[in-house]
Amino acid sequence: MSTTTQAAHESMYEAVLARLNAAAQIINLPESVTEVLRHPQKEVKVSLPIVMDNGKIQVFDGYRVVHSTHLGPSKGGIRYAMDVNEDEVRALAAWMTFKCAVADLPYGGAKGGIKCNPRQMSEGELERLSRAYAKAMKDVFGVNKDIPAPDMGTSGREMAWILDEFNKVTGEDSPGVITGKPVGLGGSLGREAATGRGVMVNALQAMAKLNIHPKSATAVVQGFGNVGSHAARLLAEQGIKIIAISDASGGYYDEKGIDIQDALNYTAKNNKSLEGYSKATKITNEELLTLKCDVLVPAALQNVISEDIAQKVNCKIIIEGANGPTYPEADPILNSKGIIVVPDILANSGGVTVSYFEWVQNKMGYYWSEEEVNQKHDEKMKTAFEKVWQNAQKYKISMRIAAYITALEKIQLGIKMKGHF
Ligand code: GLU
Numbered sequence: 505m506s507t508t509t510q511a512a513h514e515s516m517y518e519a520v521l522a523r524l525n526a527a528a529q530i531i532n533l534p535e536s537v538t539e540v541l542r543h544p545q546k547e548v549k550v551s552l553p554i555v556m557d558n559g560k561i562q563v564f565d566g567y568r569v570v571h572s573t574h575l576g577p578s579k580g581g582i583r584y585a586m587d588v589n590e591d592e593v594r595a596l597a598a599w600m601t602f603k604c605a606v607a608d609l610p611y612g613g614a615k616g617g618i619k620c621n622p623r624q625m626s627e628g629e630l631e632r633l634s635r636a637y638a639k640a641m642k643d644v645f646g647v648n649k650d651i652p653a654p655d656m657g658t659s660g661r662e663m664a665w666i667l668d669e670f671n672k673v674t675g676e677d678s679p680g681v682i683t684g685k686p687v688g689l690g691g692s693l694g695r696e697a698a699t700g701r702g703v704m705v706n707a708l709q710a711m712a713k714l715n716i717h718p719k720s721a722t723a724v725v726q727g728f729g730n731v732g733s734h735a736a737r738l739l740a741e742q743g744i745k746i747i748a749i750s751d752a753s754g755g756y757y758d759e760k761g762i763d764i765q766d767a768l769n770y771t772a773k774n775n776k777s778l779e780g781y782s783k784a785t786k787i788t789n790e791e792l793l794t795l796k797c798d799v800l801v802p803a804a805l806q807n808v809i810s811e812d813i814a815q816k817v818n819c820k821i822i823i824e825g826a827n828g829p830t831y832p833e834a835d836p837i838l839n840s841k842g843i844i845v846v847p848d849i850l851a852n853s854g855g856v857t858v859s860y861f862e863w864v865q866n867k868m869g870y871y872w873s874e875e876e877v878n879q880k881h882d883e884k885m886k887t888a889f890e891k892v893w894q895n896a897q898k899y900k901i902s903m904r905i906a907a908y909i910t911a912l913e914k915i916q917l918g919i920k921m922k923g924h925f
Contacts, residue, residue: 601848
């Protein structure tokens with residue numbers, strides 16, 4: 505492995521900068537703008553001492569990085585996972601800046617995280633941890649300042665605790681300070697399935713460009729969490745045959761197509777896991793990623809499509825449901841194979857798009873039907889896809905770099921109009 509490859513593999517933020525620099529060069533972005541965007545605006549790290557159920561105190565590391573507020577308050581999720589660290593949160597925050605700009609939302613980008621293993625913690629421990637995090641971030645979060653949401657390892661439950669604690673500490677009642685809330689607490693209809701829905705809409709757009717008809721198409725979905733399971737269900741509803749799915753327990757393959765509703769029913773009764781699902785053949789993660797199919801949806805973790813996997817991938821379209829599933833070194837390989845990669849900052853922007861709708865509804869105190877939310881979402885997603893597609897044609901580049909260009913053009917304008925750095 506070369507040193508640059510090694511460096512990129514070690515730092516996710518380096519991977520962001522590599523793509524930022526590539527896009528900046530193509531559009532001759534003023535160096536001052538690139539320089540500003542290379543540096544997150546604010547980084548906060550806190551230690552969170554929690555009384556565990558066994559009576560002992562354990563101290564957890566919590567982070568929040570605000571990458572940019574050039575286009576509005578910063579927006580981005582909070583993840584609970586063991587590999588959370590400064591570099592990862594910084595990279596994810598920067599991706600949110602570009603994601604919000606691509607989706608044309610009036611937001612900058614941020615991300616937060618707590619280094620913990622939520623699967624091994626009780627509900628009480630998770631509640632104490634979420635509340636401690638909210639308290640520690642009381643000066644960072646704000647309805648017009650920095651607006652968190654769920655990410656890996658968190659859901660509406662954690663958002664409700666964080667909202668409640670934030671409101672208690674600040675003495676305000678401000679539902680829009682956090683999105684992805686349960687519907688009864690000011691959450692938006694359609695928010696939970698929104699990221700998966702965005703994946704579906706992007707897949708249909710890309711398939712249309714290649715004249716692939718959904719009824720004769722096959723797809724492979726890696727990951728069966730919030731993003732992957734909704735994406736698989738919604739793709740199947742369009743008539744696409746889902747030939748393989750996976751989760752942490754492994755891959756499950758059936759060339760005749762997996763009944764997604766049946767798999768969903770199974771996980772609902774099986775501690776959210778596909779472990780033991782016997783209606784499909786068990787395959788490895790690598791076998792899953794390299795299956796012959798029309799659409800591959802990596803919707804699990806970052807860094808799954810390495811150079812090696814990229815050589816073996818056998819699909820026409822990749823829709824990046826996860827954040828950062830492809831190593832920068834794999835990009836040229838996928839491009840040379842003619843695979844259309846709809847990049848994360850476009851492909852999974854459905855979630856933050858409906859977060860934006862949730863925030864708007866909270867501000868109005870007036871709520872929309874699910875159909876209205878979905879319709880507004882689909883429109884926004886199609887416009888974003890088309891803009892990125894046009895830029896890819898115009899500059900003769902990949903959709904990934906075109907998405908960065910689309911974002912940078914908007915951010916640059918914002919910075920220029922504000923006239924300050
Ligand atoms: N965590 C999601 C993402 O990475 C959603 C962020 C949000 O809704 O603010 O896009």
